[in-house]
Structures are given as structure tokens and as C-alpha cells.
Amino acid sequence: NSNLNPSYRFENFIEGDCNRLARSAGYAVAQKPGITSFNPLMFYGGVGLGKTHLVQAIGNEVISADNSKKIIYVASEKFTNQFIEALKNNNLQDFINYYKEVDVLILDDVQFLKEKEKTQEIFFHIFNHLHQSGKQIIMTSDCAPKDLKGLQERLVSRFKWGLTADLQAPDFETRMAIIQTKMQADGIDIPEQVIEYIAYTVDTNIRELEGVVISLIAHASLTKKEMDLELAKQILKNIVTDIDSEVGIDYIQKTVSDYFNVAQDDLKAKTRKKEIVIARQVAMYFSKDYTNHSLKSIGYHFGGRDHSTVIHAVQSVNDMIDTNSKFRFSIDELKKKLKIRTA
Ligand code: ADP
Ligand code: MG
Known part of the structure; x- marks a missing residue:
């Protein structure tokens, strides 16, 4: 049980200038986990830019090539809670062994480990073991390693051993491609003009972009109204938070x-x-x-x-x-x- 969500794949991860390096590093690691010099592999960037999608895509790719590989995806928060549980129940060794046995460990949102000294210590220990055995470690964080204040220096310095790549806010072309792909997947036909308008208006992150697209699709199919620019503008006004809060x-x-x-x-x-x-x-x-x-x-x-x-x-x-x-x-x-x- 890897905890991977099978719907996060490379096939539906849209490539653009904003994520090209991260994506290709991820793809290389997925082909040869633990073998490339990209170990650990670390992605960082703000919310909704595709970190979780990308690391899970790596996991899914590794499994589909060889399903005997043991992969664990875990959010840092969950990792912390499991550790606390293990301490309470006196089975710390089981906890450690569970993580030491993997071929690929994916730890999402490591910034969550800030100031959690004991959890960091145990992760340091697991990290060293996996790295020495040629196992792959993949992590994500909401900021660059050097800005991970509250994480032990010895840990942060290890993060820099491999490859660090950032995910940037999606550029216009990537936003267009994402909207088009989502629309196509839902079989919804929306005029190019509307898609352009959304791509120009919602330019912060991909999660928000998806939310907008979902609302438009829902609206279109519930009201059976034809989606034109005016209607799209009206709907967006109610869901995009900062659309009118500044001088536009x-x-x-x-x-x-x-x-x-x-x-x-x-x-x-x-x-x-x-x-x-x-x-x-x-x-x-x-x-x-x-x-x-x-x-x-x-x-x-x-x-x-x-x-x-x-x-x-x-x-x-x-x-x-x-x-x-x-x-x-x-x-x-x-x-x-x-x-x-x-x-
Ligand atoms: P993060 O972990 O950085 O906060 P997520 O990986 O959860 O972001 O991505 C947010 C949403 O945007 C997810 O539904 C994800 O599938 C989608 N998404 C992110 N990047 C892309 C991309 N390049 N192509 C397609 N969908 C993407
Ligand atoms: Mg995430």
C-alpha cells in the first residue's frame, strides 16, 4: 500500500516553461529510481503549483514499470503523527523498519517538520539509511532549502546533495493548455475566447485555475446555457477572490x-x-x-x-x-x- 493516488500521472501533467526542469528531472528519476545523481530529488514552490501531482506521478510511473518496487508516499504531517503514535505505543522500531524497507520514499511538504526536532531526527536517520542503500528519496517543500528555517542544518545540507528544482507559477501558454485539457476531459465545448479570458484572469496557481474550470463546467451543464464571454465573466466574478478587490x-x-x-x-x-x-x-x-x-x-x-x-x-x-x-x-x-x- 503505497498511498499513491493513481490519477496523478505524467500523462496528465502538462509541461510548460514553469515546470520543465522539475518535470524532466522527475521523469529521469522515475526511470531509474536511486540510480541517478538526483538523490534526493526535491521540488519546491508555492501552493497549487503541482508538487504533489509531480511526485505522485513519479511513484505511479515506477510502479507501472515494476510493481515489485516498494514505494511510500507520505505527507510530512502524517509522518509526524505516525511517529508520535509509534512512540506512544512503544513500537518505534516497527515504524523505522517500515520506512527503511522502501525503494522510493516520497515525503511531501517537508516544511511541516520545522521545529519538530524528534521527527527530524528520525527522518535524518531514515534518510541516511536509504541514501546509503541506493534508495530514492523524493521531497517537496513550499520554499527553497536555504529558506527552510527551523529545520536542522545537517538535514537541509543533505537535501542539497541531489537535485533541487522549483515549480513556478504557470505561464499563459501552460494555463491555456491546462484549461483546454480539463475541458476536453469533461467533453465540454467552450469558446476559445472564454478559455483565453480565464487564462488571462486566473494566473496565480493551478489549483485555483482548476476550481474555476470546474465551476464553469458545472454551471454550463446545470443551466444548459451556452457559455459565452459575458456569462463566464459573471461566474468568475463570484469565485475569483481578488478579481475586483484591486484597481483592475x-x-x-x-x-x-x-x-x-x-x-x-x-x-x-x-x-x-x-x-x-x-x-x-x-x-x-x-x-x-x-x-x-x-x-x-x-x-x-x-x-x-x-x-x-x-x-x-x-x-x-x-x-x-x-x-x-x-x-x-x-x-x-x-x-x-x-x-x-x-x-
Ligand atoms: P501543490 O502540491 O504544489 O500544492 P498540487 O500538485 O496539489 O499542488 O496541484 C494542484 C492541482 O493542480 C492538482 O489538481 C493538480 O493535478 C493540478 N496540476 C498542477 N500542475 C499541473 C500540471 N502541470 N498539469 C496539469 N495539472 C496540474
Ligand atoms: Mg501538495
Whole structure:
């Protein structure tokens, strides 16, 4: 009984720039557990970025190649509780032997062992035994080993013996691929435009992205309404927590177009009229300053423009601020208006 969840596999782990190194290291280890120099193998990164999925995929891959291999997946919290139980019941030796017998030990979320001196000691002991016997150790953590304060130095230094790879927040292409894959798996047909909108809006972690997709799918199948951009926006408003809590691009566009007395839609249109171009550039400039959107995402919200257009807009605005005092005044006025909402 390995405790592995069979649905976490390499086949459904989508590869992108954000996880390529981690994924390929994981795949190499899965082919030759204990034999590569990636021992221990350690993945770190924030919540919902795929650490658990990836380490379980390694376990499942090892088992499907050779099901005589003994693999244990255990969360550090559970490991700690088992250890405490063993102490209480006077069968510490059984606990230790159980872990010493494995070919692959996967310990998830080692940051949980912080300040748990006795548990760290026992893990240190098991780690040394496994490593010396050429067994594979795989771990995850929510931060880089050097930032694992509260873990004994001798343990942390061993973590660095093998390979450490980080999982980063998913980039746009990876988010698109993840949404498309999940939709396909559920046989739901959602317009490309909606998928793009989700990928641009939900850019923190994959777990949240999945949650959004699940809600949309549920909504679509329960109401039998056709999923279009408007409906998707409405649903997202209620589930994505920070979607409206900060100054968003939409709010900036409204404020800036009001101020310059142009239509908000013109900011997204092709028009090259001078006053519209200026309003558009100013709105891009503030979007860059006041939101966390990437250049690419900002361009998208201005009628699908290129990220280089956004860079150019920011430069133009900065130039005008330097050379034109009337313009500088307008920018200050707008800053005041926009800051009202940030406070
Ligand atoms: P973590 O352990 O880093 O908090 P998880 O491994 O639990 O994150 O991942 C959160 C969710 O996102 C899981 O349902 C997982 O299947 C999914 N997920 C993460 N990364 C990917 C990926 N690259 N491709 C497909 N699904 C992913
Ligand atoms: Mg996890």
C-alpha cells in the first residue's frame, strides 16, 4: 500500500516553461529510481503549483514499470503523527523498519517538520539509511532549502546533495493548455475566447485555475446555457477572490476614458485618432503601474494588442510627463482618482 493516488500521472501533467526542469528531472528519476545523481530529488514552490501531482506521478510511473518496487508516499504531517503514535505505543522500531524497507520514499511538504526536532531526527536517520542503500528519496517543500528555517542544518545540507528544482507559477501558454485539457476531459465545448479570458484572469496557481474550470463546467451543464464571454465573466466574478478587490484594467479604462472624454470601447478599437491614442496609452501606462497584469495580458485587454505596443505606450507616456507640464498635471489628476480605489 503505497498511498499513491493513481490519477496523478505524467500523462496528465502538462509541461510548460514553469515546470520543465522539475518535470524532466522527475521523469529521469522515475526511470531509474536511486540510480541517478538526483538523490534526493526535491521540488519546491508555492501552493497549487503541482508538487504533489509531480511526485505522485513519479511513484505511479515506477510502479507501472515494476510493481515489485516498494514505494511510500507520505505527507510530512502524517509522518509526524505516525511517529508520535509509534512512540506512544512503544513500537518505534516497527515504524523505522517500515520506512527503511522502501525503494522510493516520497515525503511531501517537508516544511511541516520545522521545529519538530524528534521527527527530524528520525527522518535524518531514515534518510541516511536509504541514501546509503541506493534508495530514492523524493521531497517537496513550499520554499527553497536555504529558506527552510527551523529545520536542522545537517538535514537541509543533505537535501542539497541531489537535485533541487522549483515549480513556478504557470505561464499563459501552460494555463491555456491546462484549461483546454480539463475541458476536453469533461467533453465540454467552450469558446476559445472564454478559455483565453480565464487564462488571462486566473494566473496565480493551478489549483485555483482548476476550481474555476470546474465551476464553469458545472454551471454550463446545470443551466444548459451556452457559455459565452459575458456569462463566464459573471461566474468568475463570484469565485475569483481578488478579481475586483484591486484597481483592475477595466476600472482604469473607465476612469481614463471618462477623463479624456472618449468612449471606453475606443481604447480597445483600432482608431488612430490622436486623443484616443493618448487616452489609450495613458490607460496602458496605469494598467502597468497599478495592476499585476503582464504586458501581454494588458495588450490583450486593449483589443488584443502586442506586448511591445504596451512597452511603447509606457515609454511615450513617460516622455510626455517629462516634456509637457499640462500632460503631467493630467497624469497627477488621474493618479488621485485611481488611488481613491486602491486605498
Ligand atoms: P501543490 O502540491 O504544489 O500544492 P498540487 O500538485 O496539489 O499542488 O496541484 C494542484 C492541482 O493542480 C492538482 O489538481 C493538480 O493535478 C493540478 N496540476 C498542477 N500542475 C499541473 C500540471 N502541470 N498539469 C496539469 N495539472 C496540474
Ligand atoms: Mg501538495
